Amino acid sequence: MADESTKYTLPESEIPTHWYNVQADLQWPLDPALHPGTHQPAGPDDFAPLFPMALIGQEVSQERWVEIPDEVRDIYRLWRPTPLYRARRLEKALGTPARIFYKYEGVSPAGSHKPNTAVPQVYYNREEGTKRITTETGAGQWGSALAFACNQMGIEAKVYMVSASYKQKPYRKSMIEAWGAEVVPSPSNDTNAGRGILAEDPESPGSLGIAISEAVEDAATRDDTKYSLGSVLNHVLMHQTVIGQEAIKQMEMADAYPDMVIGCAGGGSNFAGITFPFVPDRLNGKNTRFIAVEPEASPSLTRGKFAYDFGDTAGMTPLIKMHTLGHTFVPNPIHAGGLRYHGMAPLVSLLVAHDLIEPRAYHQKTVFDAAVQFARTEGIIPAPEPSHAIRAAIDEALACKESGEAKTILFHLCGHGNFDMSAYEQYFSGEMVDYAYPEEEVAKAMESVPAV
Numbered sequence: 001m002a003d004e005s006t007k008y009t010l011p012e013s014e015i016p017t018h019w020y021n022v023q024a025d026l027q028w029p030l031d032p033a034l035h036p037g038t039h040q041p042a043g044p045d046d047f048a049p050l051f052p053m054a055l056i057g058q059e060v061s062q063e064r065w066v067e068i069p070d071e072v073r074d075i076y077r078l079w080r081p082t083p084l085y086r087a088r089r090l091e092k093a094l095g096t097p098a099r100i101f102y103k104y105e106g107v108s109p110a111g112s113h114k115p116n117t118a119v120p121q122v123y124y125n126r127e128e129g130t131k132r133i134t135t136e137t138g139a140g141q142w143g144s145a146l147a148f149a150c151n152q153m154g155i156e157a158k159v160y161m162v163s164a165s166y167k168q169k170p171y172r173k174s175m176i177e178a179w180g181a182e183v184v185p186s187p188s189n190d191t192n193a194g195r196g197i198l199a200e201d202p203e204s205p206g207s208l209g210i211a212i213s214e215a216v217e218d219a220a221t222r223d224d225t226k227y228s229l230g231s232v233l234n235h236v237l238m239h240q241t242v243i244g245q246e247a248i249k250q251m252e253m254a255d256a257y258p259d260m261v262i263g264c265a266g267g268g269s270n271f272a273g274i275t276f277p278f279v280p281d282r283l284n285g286k287n288t289r290f291i292a293v294e295p296e297a298s299p300s301l302t303r304g305k306f307a308y309d310f311g312d313t314a315g316m317t318p319l320i321k322m323h324t325l326g327h328t329f330v331p332n333p334i335h336a337g338g339l340r341y342h343g344m345a346p347l348v349s350l351l352v353a354h355d356l357i358e359p360r361a362y363h364q365k366t367v368f369d370a371a372v373q374f375a376r377t378e379g380i381i382p383a384p385e386p387s388h389a390i391r392a393a394i395d396e397a398l399a400c401k402e403s404g405e406a407k408t409i410l411f412h413l414c415g416h417g418n419f420d421m422s423a424y425e426q427y428f429s430g431e432m433v434d435y436a437y438p439e440e441e442v443a444k445a446m447e448s449v450p451a452v
């Protein structure tokens with residue numbers, strides 16, 4: 001009998017027991033992180049003021065599988081396994097012979113994939129005696145995920161929220177407070193980094209890079225406090241591989257294997273989460289394409305340079321080798337706040353450099369055209385970030401319509417857009433603008449990239 005399912009769900013017993021570490025399967029080693037001052041390879045001691053040892057170990061681990069602690073799996077049960085959908089209504093509207101599937105992470109308490117790493121990060125911190133965790137948040141998705149995880153495990157949290165978002169997204173701020181965390185607009189008066197920026201520009205809208213500087217300074221100057229990052233780092237990407245592992249099983253239930261896997265890329269974690277578990281098959285000869293979609297306004301993969309750079313604006317973090325637009329670059333205020341970052345995960349950057357991943361960039365208006373088409377066929381209102389992946393999935397499905405090929409497309413719907421209604425409002429009122437690629441600003445920011 002023909003499979004007519006719309007949704008493929010797994011029981012809780014199928015929540016993955018291990019995270020997958022792609023480093024074990026790559027023949028190209030990652031370049032080491034470097035100390036910001038000496039430019040020598042950074043050792044565990046350089047990271048110890050910021051991260052618990054367990055996470056520092058995971059950052060450099062070459063083990064293929066890392067066991068997920070029982071307590072973490074138990075919290076995962078609140079929303080995992082997440083559903084995989086067949087986008088039958090979208091396929092029909094497009095008139096494409098392609099089969100479109102999407103993995104949906106919007107069912108988590110915070111509404112995105114971010115709690116998949118927030119929970120284990122807080123867990124390892126608590127195991128090593130951390131009492132308080134600081135972090136930054138742009139659009140508010142990471143801040144709310146960390147607040148949720150800290151609340152589950154009885155840890156205090158302080159979130160430095162990019163000032164522009166703090167004003168534009170009051171409900172994300174309230175969500176962080178609902179889970180009991182403290183949230184302040186960044187730049188703030190609570191750190192030297194923040195006071196320095198405010199002295200130069202009291203009206204500074206802030207940026208992710210600035211907020212990272214503040215959260216790192218706070219953690220580095222207090223004994224009871226550590227810092228937590230929601231993307232970019234190797235251990236964060238590894239925690240997200242629960243997504244792709246489940247998707248492989250669910251695609252099997254649908255008797256399907258993707259010809260392409262598509263995700264949006266801000267820092268690279270949701271993209272890695274869905275694609276990395278497919279990498280072993282690709283290395284063994286399958287020709288699945290991995291497409292990473294980013295905004296034209298902040299195009300680190302398509303236009304950036306693969307070089308050592310700082311993760312934050314003030315230049316306090318270790319130097320990491322990644323695709324970067326320059327750590328002082330402040331992207332235009334597009335609505336996909338989670339994609340407004342100057343850099344990219346080293347592991348995603350490495351796979352782009354070796355042509356395993358194809359990067360692609362879109363302007364925001366065409367992205368919202370796709371978001372609305374998706375909402376009007378599949379029902380779920382997508383966040384602006386994964387709407388980049390939807391744009392690419394629709395374009396690939398339309399290419400199949402041209403060529404008559406029935407390809408199988410899997411994309412990642414990594415969060416819902418229920419807190420992004422002001423962006424939709426702008427789109428519907430016709431006030432949304434596209435920002436040209438800011439060539440001059442990037443050139444200027446690239447001068448700040450240290451020579452290594």
Ligand SMILES: *Cc1c(COP(=O)(O)O)cnc(C)c1O
Pocket residue numbers: 112113114141142230231232264265266267268269270271338339383385386414415416
């Ligand atoms: C944080 C976030 C992103 C961007 O971060 P990645 O590390 O690239 O995944 C994209 N989409 C959503 C919904 C997010 O919350």
